[in-house]
Amino acid sequence: MTPEELNDALVLAHQNADLNSDSLHPLVNLYHQAFTLNFPENPVAAYFYLTNAYVYALDSNHESTEQLESILRDAGRL
């Protein structure tokens, strides 16, 4: 995915997010991808995206929650 495609996918995923927590799972995955795309070249953007992935993972109790949490913690971001 190019950064532009990722951005469009994120906008769409935000539009589709509702009270059903499964609807947040695409956001977790897309933000995680955005992290990968930016790390390590742009750590500010990377951890910004990873934080968002973590928050939506927490909200939806996504299976990656603990993993995301430990990356953020190890990086001194939590």
Added chain:
Amino acid sequence: MSDRTIQLKPVMNPVENARGLPNEHYTSDQVFDLEKRTVLFANWTGIGFGKDIPEPGDAKPVTFLGVPLLMVRDHDGNVNVFQNTCRHRGMILVDKPKNIKRIIRCPYHSWCYDLNGDLKTTPHVGGPGQNTHANICPEELGLFTIRSYLWHDVVFVNIDGTMQDFEISHQELMSRWKEFDQPHFHGGPESSFTLEVNTNWKLAVENYCESYHLPWVHPGLNSYSRLEDHYHIEQRDTYSGQGTLVYQQLTDTDNNVFADFEGLSARWDKGAEYIAVYPNVLLGVHRDHLFGIVLEPISKDKTREQIELYYAQKPDDDLQRRQHRTENAKLWKTVFEEDIFVVEGMQRGRYGEQFDGGRFSPAMDSPTHNFHHWVASQVTRGEP
């Protein structure tokens, strides 16, 4: 003595020569507001039912007298009540009933709280991707917890936090009805209804706790439940109501009755009791079902009543049993609807300026007087 103490002195008299609360307790926005703070926020007040959040993680926002509250069932099955306000910029946290998987996420800047109200994470609080800040101490920024207690599935809260524990405040009633401290199961969608009534919330309490009106307002009930089969229930400062000695179980088309609660003593064979738990919760207990009513004061002359019925056995899909429960709910709905014209009529009557609170029948009205006495004592608490 303060003006209010002088004005309410006749309300505090013994029932023989007491007067009812003055009109302004029903018709004035200022007094509604005074009672909101001194009566409804300062006591153990009903805001809803546990059955509305049956599963762990279920959350239901409730705006009670303007205060945004959030009822949440945690993973151990306990009900917690929080102020539904984010500690960051004061955003409403949960707008609609939902199931919370793990955290309550504020929709504004995504601060996240766990089901115990603890602040779990503060995204970007220290700048993009920096989720901590030296000046933001999560331990100090948990959700405001509202003291709460679940009894007979009613969620009681003490909004101003000044009351003694529920179990102390309502010790007497809890022991009176100890036999009913056992599992009870909500009867399902048909066992739930709400009524919107154009009356002050207190008139709904007052009408509920007296039996004097039964022959005139509930002639159907009266055919088996005569006035002389009723007794008054009065406990100073906490509750009042009425009991009957001739409760008849509702039978279905095959003459089946509902299952009894377990181990009840003989007094409940034909006995039933209806008690107003001050300020705003009305409860009824019978050998085979219970009901709870939470009165939500909307304004000085508008009240919403939420009514829920419970049984000794978990409801199943059996059509006949379901119809039986529906029949029972209908019966109660009829009774409560029969009361609407009187509580609305008493409300309108209180705009008659000469009305002086009214005189009680010393023989029949003492449960109502007990309530008035309590309300008067609450609004003058701390006044000379």
